[in-house]
Amino acid sequence: MNRTRREFLTAAGAGGTALLAGCQAEPLDEGTDTPADAGTEPTGTTTGTPEGADTLVVATYPPFVDAPSTSPGAWLKEEFESEFDATLVYQTPDSELNYYLERAIQGVEFEADVYVGLDTGQLIDADGRQGEGELTDPLFAEAGDLEGTDRLREGLQFDPRNRAVPFDTGYVSLVWNATMDDGEFAAPETFEGLTEPEYEGDLIAQNPTSAATGEAFMLHTVKQYGPDGFLDYWDRLRENGVTVLGSWTDAYSAYESEEAPMVVSYSTDQVYAAMEDQDLQKHQVRFLNDQGYANPEGMARFADSDAPGLAEEFMSFMLRPEVQAGIAQRNVAFPAIDDAPLPEDYSQYAMEPPEPVTFTYDELQGNVDEWTDQWARRFAGG
Known part of the structure; x- marks a missing residue:
C-alpha cells in the first residue's frame, strides 16, 4: 500500500523535542x-x-x-x-x-x-x-x-x-490494523518487509532516546543487523517513510487516528482492546522474524x-x-x-513470541549509550 511519504520526525516537531529533552534531568522538586x-x-x-x-x-x-x-x-x-x-x-515523579x-x-x-x-x-x-x-x-x-x-x-x-x-x-512488537486498505492490509512478516515499497509510510515508531518502546525496537534491529548494520537498516526505514515520534503515547494516538496501519507497541495490545470492547481487527500483533523483544x-x-x-x-x-x-x-x-x-482467556489476547530476544546487562553496558547516540547523530537532521 503506497501512501504520501511521511517525514522522519526527530529534530523537529514532537519527536525532535523529545530527542533533546529525553536526556535532561527534571527539576528536583518535582x-x-x-x-x-x-x-x-x-x-x-x-x-x-x-x-x-x-x-x-x-x-x-x-x-x-x-x-x-x-x-x-x-x-x-x-x-x-x-x-x-x-x-x-x-x-x-515525571522524570x-x-x-x-x-x-x-x-x-x-x-x-x-x-x-x-x-x-x-x-x-x-x-x-x-x-x-x-x-x-x-x-x-x-x-x-x-x-x-x-x-x-x-x-x-x-x-x-x-x-x-x-x-x-x-x-514484548515489543508491531501492532497493525487489518481494517485499513479496505480490509486488505496485512503487516509484513520480517524486518526486511518493512522496507518494501508496498509499506511506504505505513509504520509509526518511537524515538529510542526518549521512549522505552523506541529503544527496545532499536535494540531489536541491533540484534537483527548487528552494531555495524542497524543504522543502514534505519536509513532504509527512513527512505520508506517511517514516522518516528517522541513517545509511545504520541505514536499510539497517531495509530488510533489511522495515520498509519502499523505502530511499534506491545504484544499484549489485544488485552486492553478486548477489555474496552474494541475491534480486534484493529489490534493485530506481528512478531517480525517470529521474534519479540523482551522488556x-x-x-x-x-x-x-x-x-x-x-x-x-x-x-x-x-x-x-x-x-x-x-x-x-x-x-x-x-x-x-x-x-x-x-484467567483462561488472558492467553487468548496476550501474545508471546515464538522466540523472545533481548540483550543482557553485560551486553548493553558500555554499548547502549553508544548505539542510541549513533542513532541520534545519524537521524537528528531529519
Missing part, C-alpha cells in the same frame, strides 16, 4: 505522593517524609499509578495494606528514576524505599554514574534471598548483582531506605502468584513467574 485514599489520583509535590515507622514509600513511573486506562497501583496499595500493618505511599539519581548525586535525601519499574538501561545508567564518580554510594541494595525468586521465569533476570528483581515483562520491569530497594525490612516484605509480596496475576492484568503485561493464576 514528584507526587498518593493521598490516603487509594482511589484518588496522586497530587501535590513531594517535600517531606511520611510520618510513622510503618510507612513504605514506593517510587514508580506515573502510569503505574494513574494510567488513563488501567493500572495496578491502587489495587496493590489496597492489597498490601490489608495484610501488612503499614501504609503504602506512592511517589511518581522517574532520574529524579532519585540526581538527588543522590547532589547529596540530597529522599524518602523512597523501593523503586518499581526499573529496566536494564536505567540500571546501567545508575551504575555508570557511580563508575564515573558522580554517585559516591550505591543507589540500590542487594535484594538478598527474597521469597518467590525461585519461581521467576528463566531469562528475565537482568541484574548480575542481584539488586533488581523482575516483577513483569512485555522486563524490575523492582529494587534503595540503599538508604528507612524501612529495609518492610521494603523486602513488599518485594516478596509482589512475587506472590495471585499478586503477579493482578499486576499482569492491570499493567497489561506478562507475569514474571510461571504459576500466576491468570
Whole structure:
C-alpha cells in the first residue's frame, strides 16, 4: 500500500523535542505522593517524609499509578495494606528514576524505599554514574534471598548483582490494523518487509532516546543487523517513510487516528482492546522474524531506605502468584513467574513470541549509550 511519504520526525516537531529533552534531568522538586485514599489520583509535590515507622514509600513511573486506562497501583496499595500493618505511599515523579539519581548525586535525601519499574538501561545508567564518580554510594541494595525468586521465569533476570528483581515483562512488537486498505492490509512478516515499497509510510515508531518502546525496537534491529548494520537498516526505514515520534503515547494516538496501519507497541495490545470492547481487527500483533523483544520491569530497594525490612516484605509480596496475576492484568503485561493464576482467556489476547530476544546487562553496558547516540547523530537532521 503506497501512501504520501511521511517525514522522519526527530529534530523537529514532537519527536525532535523529545530527542533533546529525553536526556535532561527534571527539576528536583518535582514528584507526587498518593493521598490516603487509594482511589484518588496522586497530587501535590513531594517535600517531606511520611510520618510513622510503618510507612513504605514506593517510587514508580506515573502510569503505574494513574494510567488513563488501567493500572495496578491502587489495587496493590489496597492489597498490601490489608495484610501488612503499614501504609503504602506512592511517589511518581515525571522524570522517574532520574529524579532519585540526581538527588543522590547532589547529596540530597529522599524518602523512597523501593523503586518499581526499573529496566536494564536505567540500571546501567545508575551504575555508570557511580563508575564515573558522580554517585559516591550505591543507589540500590542487594535484594538478598527474597521469597518467590525461585519461581521467576528463566531469562528475565537482568541484574548480575542481584539488586533488581523482575516483577513483569512485555514484548515489543508491531501492532497493525487489518481494517485499513479496505480490509486488505496485512503487516509484513520480517524486518526486511518493512522496507518494501508496498509499506511506504505505513509504520509509526518511537524515538529510542526518549521512549522505552523506541529503544527496545532499536535494540531489536541491533540484534537483527548487528552494531555495524542497524543504522543502514534505519536509513532504509527512513527512505520508506517511517514516522518516528517522541513517545509511545504520541505514536499510539497517531495509530488510533489511522495515520498509519502499523505502530511499534506491545504484544499484549489485544488485552486492553478486548477489555474496552474494541475491534480486534484493529489490534493485530506481528512478531517480525517470529521474534519479540523482551522488556522486563524490575523492582529494587534503595540503599538508604528507612524501612529495609518492610521494603523486602513488599518485594516478596509482589512475587506472590495471585499478586503477579493482578499486576499482569492491570499493567497489561506478562507475569514474571510461571504459576500466576491468570484467567483462561488472558492467553487468548496476550501474545508471546515464538522466540523472545533481548540483550543482557553485560551486553548493553558500555554499548547502549553508544548505539542510541549513533542513532541520534545519524537521524537528528531529519
